[in-house]
Amino acid sequence: MKMLIGGKWVDAAGGQTFSRSSPGNGMEVGIYPEAGAEDVDRAVAAARSAFETGEWPYMAAEDRARILTSTAELIRKNADRIALIETLESGKVISQARAEMDWSANLWDYCAGVARTLHGDSHNNLGPNLIANVMREPIGVVSIITPWNFPLLIISQKLPFALAAGCTAIVKPSEFTPGTTLILGELLMEAGLPDGVVNIVTGHGRPAGQRMLDHPGVDMISFTGSTAVGKIAVQSSAQQLKKVSLELGGKNAQIVFADANLEEAADAIIEGAFKNAGESCNCGARLLVERSIHDELVQRVSKRAQSVKVGDPLDPEAQIGAIISPAQLDKIVGFVSRAREGGAGVLLGEGRAPSDAGLYVYPSILTGVDPQMEVANSEIFGPVLSVIPFDTPAEAVAIANQTDFGLSAAVWTSDYERAVAMTRRLQAGTVWVNTYSSGPAELPFGGYKQSGIGRENGRAGVEEFTELKTVQFHFGGRQAWWVRGQR
Numbered sequence: 375m376k377m378l379i380g381g382k383w384v385d386a387a388g389g390q391t392f393s394r395s396s397p398g399n400g401m402e403v404g405i406y407p408e409a410g411a412e413d414v415d416r417a418v419a420a421a422r423s424a425f426e427t428g429e430w431p432y433m434a435a436e437d438r439a440r441i442l443t444s445t446a447e448l449i450r451k452n453a454d455r456i457a458l459i460e461t462l463e464s465g466k467v468i469s470q471a472r473a474e475m476d477w478s479a480n481l482w483d484y485c486a487g488v489a490r491t492l493h494g495d496s497h498n499n500l501g502p503n504l505i506a507n508v509m510r511e512p513i514g515v516v517s518i519i520t521p522w523n524f525p526l527l528i529i530s531q532k533l534p535f536a537l538a539a540g541c542t543a544i545v546k547p548s549e550f551t552p553g554t555t556l557i558l559g560e561l562l563m564e565a566g567l568p569d570g571v572v573n574i575v576t577g578h579g580r581p582a583g584q585r586m587l588d589h590p591g592v593d594m595i596s597f598t599g600s601t602a603v604g605k606i607a608v609q610s611s612a613q614q615l616k617k618v619s620l621e622l623g624g625k626n627a628q629i630v631f632a633d634a635n636l637e638e639a640a641d642a643i644i645e646g647a648f649k650n651a652g653e654s655c656n657c658g659a660r661l662l663v664e665r666s667i668h669d670e671l672v673q674r675v676s677k678r679a680q681s682v683k684v685g686d687p688l689d690p691e692a693q694i695g696a697i698i699s700p701a702q703l704d705k706i707v708g709f710v711s712r713a714r715e716g717g718a719g720v721l722l723g724e725g726r727a728p729s730d731a732g733l734y735v736y737p738s739i740l741t742g743v744d745p746q747m748e749v750a751n752s753e754i755f756g757p758v759l760s761v762i763p764f765d766t767p768a769e770a771v772a773i774a775n776q777t778d779f780g781l782s783a784a785v786w787t788s789d790y791e792r793a794v795a796m797t798r799r800l801q802a803g804t805v806w807v808n809t810y811s812s813g814p815a816e817l818p819f820g821g822y823k824q825s826g827i828g829r830e831n832g833r834a835g836v837e838e839f840t841e842l843k844t845v846q847f848h849f850g851g852r853q854a855w856w857v858r859g860q861r
């Protein structure tokens with residue numbers, strides 16, 4: 375496939391390419407241009423020109439919305455093809471990839487609505503001589519850098535929101551999963567998006583991603599990925615004081631009280647910890663369980679976990695597919711073995727699952743985890759659940775809040791007074807009560823602490839990509855400033 379710059383499908387200026395092999399079976403599934411700094415410069419120039427002199431920022435919201443709606447329809451129409459590429463490149467199971475297509479299309483639909491209702495404010499209470507408009511304007515050219523765990527879904531949490539606001543963009547998908555973002559580029563062109571409004575470069579974090587962070591022609595950075603690269607983005611943004619929006623890691627707690635519906639909680643715990651092979655910022659990696667029900671709940675969770683099917687991502691019955699890369703697989707297995715050496719019990723999970731060419735791990739449940747252990751604090755990004763008992767709500771809150779992260783948390787209880795009290799104390803951008811991992815397009819998503827800056831989705835998700843401009847209109851004659859006073 376080729377990259378999309380200024381409405382044209384192009385190779386890298388240097389002619390280099392890179393390939394992607396499926397983590398499910400080791401076979402090559404895609405060859406892509408390897409963008410260098412020169413390619414990013416061309417993409418920024420195209421986005422800059424589309425923003426400065428193109429029609430997009432000033433287009434009637436009605437027309438912009440029509441393109442976003444058409445894109446949603448095209449995603450649905452092409453869902454089988456996109457889901458297949460998503461599965462081949464990411465290793466996620468096909469049933470889940472298929473579900474993510476609808477979820478993604480829904481975000482494009484939502485943004486079509488928000489584009490038409492986005493507006494500023496007006497003030498007519500400023501005295502007889504002044505009225506003012508506060509206008510919401512697109513921030514400009516946005517660098518969007520995405521990871522490999524939910525390729526189409528994560529770009530759909532950013533790009534339609536930026537477009538709804540009237541921005542133009544340069545997008546770089548992960549080196550592991552470029553295919554579906556390029557297909558999205560095809561669909562945007564088919565939907566009638568003007569040339570240069572969205573430019574897609576494929577390549578590596580260095581040099582292409584870094585150039586997208588550093589480029590002086592970029593007004594805003596929108597990044598999802600590791601906290602380490604998020605910090606690089608912040609450092610880089612300081613050069614021109616670009617706006618930065620970050621969606622980073624998590625070490626999310628599922629807190630279960632003795633009065634919870636344990637059958638439902640057990641199901642959600644499995645989903646939260648093992649969906650997408652745990653390669654999710656929202657992974658419910660810590661189970662905080664009231665001590666009196668510890669054994670019963672662990673037994674229920676473990677019984678369900680044993681029936682989770684690990685295998686070929688293309689198998690419609692598989693629930694955990696392949697791990698994205700050998701390095702990520704080693705990272706997961708390393709965490710489990712260090713936890714075992716540190717005294718945790720490995721109730722379930724023997725590490726790497728046998729396969730000739732694929733990258734598979736069994737889901738793990740670690741018991742007797744001390745809140746101070748590495749496995750209780752670091753993001754693993756794999757199917758590893760750490761179980762930590764607690765005795766009081768205050769202790770549960772303290773353990774839940776102790777990490778550097780603050781992305782999400784869940785509370786399981788039938789006592790809604792307690793649930794409300796817990797939601798007020800948990801330091802997390804999302805708190806679920808008696809559910810896990812739902813994410814309607816209407817609701818803002820993002821993190822406290824080192825889980826990020828800013829919010830995606832909902833109205834806040836579009837407003838991230840805007841600037842406020844205050845315009846003051848004076849009426850009547852002007853009084854000389856020394857008569858008016860110094861205000």
Ligand code: NDP
Nearest residue numbers: 520521547548549578579583584599600603622623655755
């Ligand atoms: P990264 O943060 O390295 O990658 C995410 C994106 O950033 C990719 O597109 C990557 O490009 C790009 N990137 C990397 N370095 C730079 C740079 N210097 N400047 C600009 N862009 C850059 O994540 P990894 O893939 O290395 O995963 C490592 C860990 O990060 C995981 O184990 C997990 O803990 C966490 N993670 C969190 C995610 C989340 O959803 N919050 C998503 C993915 C990972 P390229 O792929 O080409 O290197």
